[in-house]
Amino acid sequence: MEKKTRVRKIHMTARERNDRIFAGALLLPSVLITVIFILVPVVDSVLKSFLDYKVKNIISGVPGTWNHFANYIKLFNSGKLGMAIVHTLIFVVGVVVAQFLLGMALALILNSNVRFTRFIRSIMMAPWVVPTIISGLIWMWMYQPQYGFLKFLIQQVTGGMVTDFAMLNNPATAMLGIAIAALWKQIPLTTLLLLSGLANVSEDLLEAATIDGANSVGRFFHITIPSIMSVIKITVSMSIIENFKQFPLFWTMTGGGPDNATTTLAILSYREAFVSNNLGSGAAVTTIWMLLMIVVVFVYNRIFKNVEMD
Amino acid sequence: MGAKGKRILSAVFRYLVLAVILIFLMFPLYWVLMTSFKTNMEAYRFPPTMVPEAPTVDSYISLFTVDNFFFIYYKNNFIVSGVTALVTLVLAVMSGYALSRFKIGWNKWIVAALLSAQMFPIVSRMISLYGLLGKIHLINTRTGLIFALIAAMLPFAVTLMSSFFDGIPRELEEAAIVDGAGRIQTLFCIIMPLVKPGMVAVGIYSFLMTWDDYLHAVTLIQNDNLRTLSAGVALRYLGELSYDWSKVNTISVVGILPIMILFFAFQKHMVKGLVAGAVKG
Numbered sequence: 001m002e003k004k005t006r007v008r009k010i011h012m013t014a015r016e017r018n019d020r021i022f023a024g025a026l027l028l029p030s031v032l033i034t035v036i037f038i039l040v041p042v043v044d045s046v047l048k049s050f051l052d053y054k055v056k057n058i059i060s061g062v063p064g065t066w067n068h069f070a071n072y073i074k075l076f077n078s079g080k081l082g083m084a085i086v087h088t089l090i091f092v093v094g095v096v097v098a099q100f101l102l103g104m105a106l107a108l109i110l111n112s113n114v115r116f117t118r119f120i121r122s123i124m125m126a127p128w129v130v131p132t133i134i135s136g137l138i139w140m141w142m143y144q145p146q147y148g149f150l151k152f153l154i155q156q157v158t159g160g161m162v163t164d165f166a167m168l169n170n171p172a173t174a175m176l177g178i179a180i181a182a183l184w185k186q187i188p189l190t191t192l193l194l195l196s197g198l199a200n201v202s203e204d205l206l207e208a209a210t211i212d213g214a215n216s217v218g219r220f221f222h223i224t225i226p227s228i229m230s231v232i233k234i235t236v237s238m239s240i241i242e243n244f245k246q247f248p249l250f251w252t253m254t255g256g257g258p259d260n261a262t263t264t265l266a267i268l269s270y271r272e273a274f275v276s277n278n279l280g281s282g283a284a285v286t287t288i289w290m291l292l293m294i295v296v297v298f299v300y301n302r303i304f305k306n307v308e309m310d
Numbered sequence: 311m312g313a314k315g316k317r318i319l320s321a322v323f324r325y326l327v328l329a330v331i332l333i334f335l336m337f338p339l340y341w342v343l344m345t346s347f348k349t350n351m352e353a354y355r356f357p358p359t360m361v362p363e364a365p366t367v368d369s370y371i372s373l374f375t376v377d378n379f380f381f382i383y384y385k386n387n388f389i390v391s392g393v394t395a396l397v398t399l400v401l402a403v404m405s406g407y408a409l410s411r412f413k414i415g416w417n418k419w420i421v422a423a424l425l426s427a428q429m430f431p432i433v434s435r436m437i438s439l440y441g442l443l444g445k446i447h448l449i450n451t452r453t454g455l456i457f458a459l460i461a462a463m464l465p466f467a468v469t470l471m472s473s474f475f476d477g478i479p480r481e482l483e484e485a486a487i488v489d490g491a492g493r494i495q496t497l498f499c500i501i502m503p504l505v506k507p508g509m510v511a512v513g514i515y516s517f518l519m520t521w522d523d524y525l526h527a528v529t530l531i532q533n534d535n536l537r538t539l540s541a542g543v544a545l546r547y548l549g550e551l552s553y554d555w556s557k558v559n560t561i562s563v564v565g566i567l568p569i570m571i572l573f574f575a576f577q578k579h580m581v582k583g584l585v586a587g588a589v590k591g
Contacts, residue, residue: 022493023412030405031420037461038427041438048437058441102331107330120332123576127335129573131522133540134562137548138338141345141555147356149341155357165360184335189584196585234588243432248524252544269433274529280436286434293429 042290045283053280064280071284075272083260083290084268087175088292091264092243095179095186099239100232102183103190108220110191111198121195128188136252139181143167171261174254178262181249186242187207190235197231198224240300244293265289345559353556363454369560380561381543382535386452387521388568390538394456395517398463402512403505406471407497411480424465432462436529443530455530455538459523459562463516470515470587474508475501511583514576521569539565 049071053064075081106124110117127135142149145166154165167177201224209219225232247266250256256263256271261273265285273282345353347365373380409417439458440449448454478501486496502509527541537545543561547554573580 019412020414023408023414026404026408027420030401030468031423033401033428033457033461034423037439037458038430038435039423041435041442042430044438044442047435056463057442063444071480105327106331107326112324114324114328120328122574124332124335125573125577125581126339126570129518129569130339130566130567131524131540133522133524133544134565137558137562138342141559142338142341144555147354147358149358152357183458184338187331187335190407192581193585193588241429247433248544251524252430252548266431266433269431269437270525273433273437279440282433283437286431286437290429290434293431297429 024077035309046287046290048280049287051280051285053278053283055277055279058279061214067280071278071281072288075281075284075288080263080268081285084263084265085288085292087262088244088264088266088289091175091179091182091246092240092296094175095182095243096236096239097116097136098179099183099186099190100236103187103194103235106191107194107198108189110195125188127184128186130185132185133252134246135181135185136249139177139184140168140253145169145176168254169258171259174258175263178249178253181253182243182246186239190239193235193238197228197235201227231306237297237300240296241293244289246297265292338434342559342562346563348556350554350556353559369556370564373557373560376556379534379542379546380564382543383537384564386536386539386542387540390452390456390459390527391454391517391520392465393529394459394520395513397456398460398467399509400517401460401464402467402471403502403509405468406473407475409468410472410475421469424468427428427461428465432525436525438527447461450531450533450535450536454538458526458530459520462501462523462526466587467512467516470512471505471508473587474505474511474583478504499574507579508583508586510576510579511587514572514580515584518573520567521590564589 001234048064050066050069051064051114052067052070056062057064102145110121130138143151143166145151145164145168149168151163151165154162169176205223205227206219209223214222245266246264250262250264250267251270254262256267269282269285269289271282273279344360344362346369347367348359348362349364349366349368352359352363405420409420443449443458444455448457465498482500482504483496486500487493491500522540523538524540524544527538528544531537531541534542543565547558547561
């Protein structure tokens with residue numbers, strides 16, 4: 001008896017060791033690529049944010065020199081950093097909230113007994129597939145100041161009172177213009193994910209609530225929402241990260257203008273690093289950007305702390 | 311108002327909201343398609359025409375004959391996205407399987423690394439990769455770009471793939487091993503065929519996302535002959551004082567087409583896979 005368990009134990013550890021070697025070999029290439037092309041560069045760029053490091057350092061091979069936080073101080077003092085943070089937060093909050101509300105509305109409608117849902121579910125994904133640069137082009141054409149469709153639409157709606165509507169050329173509306181393009185591309189996926197959550201809400205529970213006299217609004221807030229909370233949590237966090245990282249739409253549609261009205265952290269970091277060729281300063285912006293993102297995700301997770309993940 | 315009246319009113323409201331959102335999602339695509347068939351004269355007319363008065367394929371012909379650069383970008387993008395998707399798929403199958411089947415202490419560290427990797431801004435990586443790839447002579451090469459893109463795709467691909475392996479009962483492997491099959495044989499001949507839907511989802515997703523890439527290509531490639539579609543189009547056709555809008559719209563249509571066909575051909579797998587991976591992963 002004793003001998004048998006011991007044999008098994010040795011056998012198990014041998015198998016465990018083999019498992020480790022096999023699993024390790026399978027994981028190694030992915031881990032290496034992730035470390036080399038993501039984790040090391042990110043750490044490296046944080047370190048570079050403390051250096052006087054420009055493109056000419058790369059060309060001449062001279063390492064950057066420690067510059068006593070000058071990159072950060074300069075960005076703060078010029079007011080650029082604060083402005084970019086505000087623009088980023090406005091964009092993220094606005095798009096995430098609007099995306100959730102519109103996506104939820106569409107998902108609820110498609111989950112109810114309207115006609116052609118299968119067909120609509122299929123074609124509604126089209127904007128999501130359009131490459132970001134091209135969705136920027138599409139909306140630039142819609143907004144085009146002389147011949148754009150939106151100018152025409154606004155002219156019709158206002159009865160000819162507004163005839164020179166130029167979404168992206170006006171600092172007051174440029175951000176909205178980009179937000180609309182972002183929503184256009186992202187609403188389909190949000191809707192798709194929320195729909196998958198709605199499909200799993202228990203019919204029995206909804207029926208029981210109806211019998212207990214709950215109206216549709218009550219059912220929505222007391223049964224539907226709590227049942228799909230984990231899906232909501234993931235959908236919204238995906239949307240936060242995606243919009244925090246948004247770069248191509250800004251870069252193609254406005255390039256950060258007019259008058260810096262759409263200069264977000266993404267645009268500022270790219271401009272500092274690859275237009276002004278000051279990589280150290282660009283790295284300082286991305287470091288602040290990452291910190292901000294960590295704070296936002298942390299706060300977000302605290303708010304949703306009680307949501308159980310299945 | 312009676313119960314019936316209320317019901318009708320709510321149905322009307324629902325169809326109205328549905329129509330507004332659908333028009334918002336679909337109209338821009340219609341508009342681009344229509345503009346691509348207009349002459350520049352007609353495209354620059356105000357108020358605009360809803361349907362081309364004199365439909366023409368001139369801008370398509372000129373794109374195919376004069377602007378050969380566009381097709382260099384196009385070809386490059388197919389190479390880059392295709393190779394990236396393929397390699398990502400193979401790596402995701404291997405790692406996803408390992409994470410799903412072997413509960414080893416390092417798993418939680420690997421998952422944490424993958425999750426955080428998804429969050430880091432791309433510009434942050436590019437600032438460093440620009441120098442690092444230069445040192446190992448991978449800047450301005452497709453290989454360098456492909457490696458950077460594989461790294462960007464892996465986190466989501468691995469988590470997605472591992473959630474598919476989670477759905478396969480372990481007994482299958484036990485039985486295969488009892489029958490004398492080796493580990494590698496078991497993975498590739500017995501388990502892998504069962505996760506084909508997941509592999510389709512991961513492959514198409516990676517292709518789709520790399521086709522969308524702009525920032526990697528624009529920083530890591532400076533040679534016009536190696537540029538991919540998004541970077542090439544943005545640099546060549548944007549930022550000029552006067553846009554050739556017919557051509558820009560034609561480029562949009564041709565740039566969307568392959569990806570649209572791919573997506574709608576595999577939509578069933580894609581949607582199922584994405585939902586499974588994102589929501590349960």
